[in-house]
Amino acid sequence: MIIHNFSPIFIDLVFFQIRWYSIAYIMGIVLGWWFANRIIENNTIYKRSNITTKIFDDLIIYIIIGIIIGGRIGYIVFYNLEYYSENFIDSFKLWEGGMSFHGGLIGVVFGTIIFSKIKKINFFRIADIIACVSPIGIFFGRLANFINGELYGKVSSVPWAIIFPKIDNFPRHPSQIYEAILEGLILLLVVNFFSFKKNMILEKGYTSGIFLIFYSIFRLLSEIFREPDNHIGYFFDYYSMGMILSFGTLISGLLIILYIKKNEKNN
Numbered sequence: 001m002i003i004h005n006f007s008p009i010f011i012d013l014v015f016f017q018i019r020w021y022s023i024a025y026i027m028g029i030v031l032g033w034w035f036a037n038r039i040i041e042n043n044t045i046y047k048r049s050n051i052t053t054k055i056f057d058d059l060i061i062y063i064i065i066g067i068i069i070g071g072r073i074g075y076i077v078f079y080n081l082e083y084y085s086e087n088f089i090d091s092f093k094l095w096e097g098g099m100s101f102h103g104g105l106i107g108v109v110f111g112t113i114i115f116s117k118i119k120k121i122n123f124f125r126i127a128d129i130i131a132c133v134s135p136i137g138i139f140f141g142r143l144a145n146f147i148n149g150e151l152y153g154k155v156s157s158v159p160w161a162i163i164f165p166k167i168d169n170f171p172r173h174p175s176q177i178y179e180a181i182l183e184g185l186i187l188l189l190v191v192n193f194f195s196f197k198k199n200m201i202l203e204k205g206y207t208s209g210i211f212l213i214f215y216s217i218f219r220l221l222s223e224i225f226r227e228p229d230n231h232i233g234y235f236f237d238y239y240s241m242g243m244i245l246s247f248g249t250l251i252s253g254l255l256i257i258l259y260i261k262k263n264e265k266n267n
Contacts (some may be wrong), residue, residue: 001171002162008148021097024144027069028137035133043196049125059126061117066111067104068094074103078241079229096169099140101219102245109114124204125265131211132192138215146176153178153225175226182218190214205260212253219246 011018037053040046075098076084076091084091108130116123145151151166153173161171191214195207220243229242235244 002160004149004162004166005163006149010250014028015231020147021144024140024214025137028140029060029064031140032133032136033057035136036129039129039132041164042201046125046129049122051121051129054120054128055121056126058119059112062111062115066107067106070107070110071099071101071104074106078103078245083231087091091213097148100245101141102249122204124208128195128204128207131207132195133214134211135184135188135191138187142176142180142184146174146180151176151179152227154227156225157161172227173225175222178225179219179222182222183215187211187214187218203260205256207254209260212249212256216246216250216253219243220250223249 006020008019008021009017010023012021033056036056040051040053040056046052072094077224078100080098098193102143109127112126112130113123115121116126142248149166152164152167155170156173157171158173162174163169163171191211192208194210223243223246226240226242228234232241234240
């Protein structure tokens with residue numbers, strides 16, 4: 001049986017700490033940035049849309065702000081509103097953890113809308129690029145969740161089960177690793193396969209829709225093995241908050257695809 005003994009702190013300088021979670025965010029953003037630039041450089045569709053690597057470089061700050069603000073507000077609203085309404089100052093203590101993927105997604109969407117209007121660029125052209133590279137950040141984020149020993153799985157007897165001593169002494173599913181593989185690596189392959197091999201990138205919005213659909217499916221599968229938040233539990237004795245939010249992103253992705261299909265018929 002494997003025992004989790006990782007420290008969430010990468011480097012401790014006494015007066016200053018560098019945490020694995022910070023490293024994960026930096027790695028995800030930097031590698032995602034690099035991959036986005038390669039996509040732009042190797043596809044003439046973006047040149048015709050006046051989207052250059054310089055444009056995406058300018059977008060990065062909007063993405064970072066969207067992730068941080070959206071992710072934090074999303075966590076507060078979706079997962080712990082009662083606590084933070086009584087402890088407002090704690091809302092700003094990002095180093096204590098508490099970020100929501102779905103909140104970060106909403107933040108990035110709003111940031112991208114603002115950026116696309118400022119630069120007079122089609123929103124979905126930019127959003128499609130972000131969709132292609134986002135699984136990289138999700139992958140590193142889930143690895144950080146594992147190192148932190150958070151978002152752990154349900155009790156299990158599978159050979160690869162892990163004991164998280166800070167939680168209890170029961171072997172559990174390493175649900176963070178499941179999510180890193182499904183929402184990170186496999187989602188990266190699926191989204192980019194459909195975008196480039198199937199030429200969906202030619203149609204504005206398809207890639208964004210595919211990303212939302214498959215992320216939601218993989219998240220719903222992962223939630224089956226993941227322990228729900230103690231202070232929330234299940235809705236209707238089965239659905240976790242992550243599941244409910246993922247149903248929302250699944251519907252959003254389907255609506256985007258249907259909207260594009262409808263426009264194709266009209267044209």
